[in-house]
Amino acid sequence: MISLQNIERIFQVGDEEVHALRDVSMTATDGDHIAIMGPSGSGKSSLLNILGLLDRPDTGSYELDGVKVSELDEKEQARIRRHKIGFVFQFFHLVPRLTAFDNIALPLMLAGMKQDERQARVTAALAAFGLGNRAQHRPDQLSGGQRQRVAIARATIMQPSVILADEPTGNLDRNSGIEVVEILEELNRQGITLIMVTHDPELGRRAQRQILMVDGRIEREAEG
Amino acid sequence: MQIQDFFRYTFNGIRAQRLRSFLTTLGIAVGIGAVVLLTSLGEGLHRFVLAEFTQFGTNLIAINPGKVTTHGVSGALLSNVRPLTIEDTAILKQLPQILDVVSVVQGNGAIKAGGRQRRATIYGVDASAARVWKFAVAAGRFLPDDPPRSARSFVVLGSKVRQELFGSNQALGMRIRIGGELFRVIGSMESKGQMLGFDLDDAVYIPAAKAMALFNRESLMEIDLLHTAGSSSSVVAEKVRKALQARHGKEDFTITTQEKMLEILGGVLNTLTIAVGALGGISLLVGGVGILTIMSITVNERTGEIGLLRAMGVEQSQILTLFLGEAVLLAAIGGLAGLGLGVGGSWLFSLAVPALPAHISWTYVASAELLAAFVGLLAGVLPARRAARLHPVEALRAE
Ligand SMILES: Nc1ncnc2c1ncn2[C@@H]1O[C@H](COP(=O)(O)OP(=O)(O)OP(=O)(O)O)[C@@H](O)[C@H]1O
Ligand SMILES: [Mg+2]
Numbered sequence: 001m002i003s004l005q006n007i008e009r010i011f012q013v014g015d016e017e018v019h020a021l022r023d024v025s026m027t028a029t030d031g032d033h034i035a036i037m038g039p040s041g042s043g044k045s046s047l048l049n050i051l052g053l054l055d056r057p058d059t060g061s062y063e064l065d066g067v068k069v070s071e072l073d074e075k076e077q078a079r080i081r082r083h084k085i086g087f088v089f090q091f092f093h094l095v096p097r098l099t100a101f102d103n104i105a106l107p108l109m110l111a112g113m114k115q116d117e118r119q120a121r122v123t124a125a126l127a128a129f130g131l132g133n134r135a136q137h138r139p140d141q142l143s144g145g146q147r148q149r150v151a152i153a154r155a156t157i158m159q160p161s162v163i164l165a166d167e168p169t170g171n172l173d174r175n176s177g178i179e180v181v182e183i184l185e186e187l188n189r190q191g192i193t194l195i196m197v198t199h200d201p202e203l204g205r206r207a208q209r210q211i212l213m214v215d216g217r218i219e220r221e222a223e224g
Numbered sequence: 225m226q227i228q229d230f231f232r233y234t235f236n237g238i239r240a241q242r243l244r245s246f247l248t249t250l251g252i253a254v255g256i257g258a259v260v261l262l263t264s265l266g267e268g269l270h271r272f273v274l275a276e277f278t279q280f281g282t283n284l285i286a287i288n289p290g291k292v293t294t295h296g297v298s299g300a301l302l303s304n305v306r307p308l309t310i311e312d313t314a315i316l317k318q319l320p321q322i323l324d325v326v327s328v329v330q331g332n333g334a335i336k337a338g339g340r341q342r343r344a345t346i347y348g349v350d351a352s353a354a355r356v357w358k359f360a361v362a363a364g365r366f367l368p369d370d371p372p373r374s375a376r377s378f379v380v381l382g383s384k385v386r387q388e389l390f391g392s393n394q395a396l397g398m399r400i401r402i403g404g405e406l407f408r409v410i411g412s413m414e415s416k417g418q419m420l421g422f423d424l425d426d427a428v429y430i431p432a433a434k435a436m437a438l439f440n441r442e443s444l445m446e447i448d449l450l451h452t453a454g455s456s457s458s459v460v461a462e463k464v465r466k467a468l469q470a471r472h473g474k475e476d477f478t479i480t481t482q483e484k485m486l487e488i489l490g491g492v493l494n495t496l497t498i499a500v501g502a503l504g505g506i507s508l509l510v511g512g513v514g515i516l517t518i519m520s521i522t523v524n525e526r527t528g529e530i531g532l533l534r535a536m537g538v539e540q541s542q543i544l545t546l547f548l549g550e551a552v553l554l555a556a557i558g559g560l561a562g563l564g565l566g567v568g569g570s571w572l573f574s575l576a577v578p579a580l581p582a583h584i585s586w587t588y589v590a591s592a593e594l595l596a597a598f599v600g601l602l603a604g605v606l607p608a609r610r611a612a613r614l615h616p617v618e619a620l621r622a623e
Contacts, residue, residue: 097239
């Protein structure tokens with residue numbers, strides 16, 4: 001359960017103030033599928049960063065599963081990111097020197113899980129995302145679609161309750177894009193909350209809720 | 225994070241940039257190698273010099289005429305200084321705890337035997353010299369215990385002089401000419417080798433009074449005392465000082481105990497070792513700057529990765545540890561390579577110059593390795609702190 005109340009985010013650029021988010025309020029129940037749309041610079045990424053605890057709002061409050069997370073300190077926020085939130089980025093953000101296997105295992109390793117325990121889980125994830133024969137390939141040996149699938153496998157390996165995806169298909173061709181979206185939708189059907197920023201109206205329409213942002217505000221919301 | 229995963233991850237980062245990591249490591253390796261090699265040479269020199277000095281024993285006290293004051297003016301330059309005499313030697317011999325006393329006069333001169341001639345060092349000494357200086361007689365005997373003022377014209381040859389003048393012929397009983405006067409050879413010494421450049425074998429030993437006459441001297445150049453092993457050098461030296469002062473009326477002589485000399489020498493040599501070690505330390509510093517540079521570049525290049533780690537819920541302190549770990553690992557690998565270089569280098573040096581064997585001091589080696597890790601830690605702090613303080617959103621945008 002996500003609840004944002006009157007979020008403001010203001011960036012200081014020189015002596016000018018840029019209102020990236022203006023009085024944004026929204027809620028999402030577990031298992032929601034939300035598309036965030038809107039023109040460039042309208043604040044979509046800023047909103048996602050706040051939802052993902054990567055950035056703090058200047059005013060307003062953020063409650064996640066009944067906890068006022070906007071008031072937590074950096075350490076506690078990191079713990080929540082670790083266990084509840086999975087990120088998928090437009091540019092994949094894989095570690096170039098690690099294999100697909102090690103990239104997917106990264107969150108488990110950093111959380112302190114032993115190597116033999118990681119093995120089964122990562123192998124299962126590779127198989128589930130159709131990467132069974134790509135385990136030992138490094139990112140530069142994978143196609144864009146494969147890279148994004150590795151990134152999604154990594155984002156979900158800790159079994160988060162929310163996936164935040166910022167234009168996950170923005171760097172992919174049409175077919176790979178649809179493939180990736182289908183994977184994300186499948187995860188959503190399994191109960192993960194999916195919040196995805198997209199420029200593509202067609203992909204947006206597939207979501208159960210669409211939020212349109214303009215100039216830092218939520219302009220309107222549609223159910224579809 | 226499991227400790228082996230920590231090592232794997234940091235080592236992976238180092239391995240991903242082979243050439244760059246190799247060069248950085250080399251910087252540290254050269255520094256540590258220099259520290260280990262130079263301190264080994266210093267320590268080897270230290271031991272060598274001390275061994276040279278202690279071959280005469282450690283219970284020696286030397287008395288020289290003139291007083292070196294704190295102003296550095298030698299009393300010997302003043303006319304009213306009473307020189308050391310053979311009688312002083314006799315008096316000192318009476319003191320308790322003194323085992324033996326030697327009067328010493330030294331100079332150079334031509335030595336002729338048959339058709340051959342050689343210039344050598346001439347030592348005017350007493351019968352006790354062989355005991356005090358721990359000299360061994362190879363053939364015949366050392367100078368007899370004649371009354372000092374009326375000693376007979378006997379000479380004992382150093383091994384080199386004996387060899388040069390007589391070769392394989394009999395030397396004992398032969399007459400040789402030293403500075404125009406005839407001496408009878410009554411013994412020859414075993415080789416004692418060089419002592420800091422003085423060849424003790426390229427020398428002859430005659431009675432002190434004869435040497436004084438030869439060199440036209442009224443007085444001795446030095447008196448050497450051997451005291452009992454159990455007594456303290458400084459206590460004995462104080463008694464000697466009192467006795468001589470009573471005879472001379474004032475302190476116009478300088479007493480040097482072997483103990484004190486070794487102490488001063490040891491101090492000087494230690495300082496030398498530390499100084500050359502510090503010299504090597506400078507190259508280590510340069511290596512440290514190399515790590516600082518490379519780690520800064522690494523943090524820049526991996527900004528996106530840092531953003532990702534933060535997004536995955538890695539705490540700032542863990543980011544700091546990861547990058548510090550990488551810096552320390554780089555330095556430690558360099559340190560180990562440097563140890564190899566240093567130890568190998570001193571081994572080669574020992575092969576090349578066997579007379580001055582380098583001595584690897586493991587205390588220095590251990591502190592050099594610790595120093596390397598510390599340099600890595602220090603050099604890593606700034607870049608690692610920058611990595612930990614990056615804003616995750618900014619960092620993610622970097623790619
Ligand atoms: N770190 C920052 N410093 C200054 N201004 C910023 C910063 N981050 C975002 N902004 C501004 O905030 C506004 C919203 O930016 P945001 O990245 O959220 O837009 P967006 O909707 O994601 O755009 P796009 O579709 O192009 O990704 C923009 O005007 C942007 O210039
Ligand atoms: Mg954006």
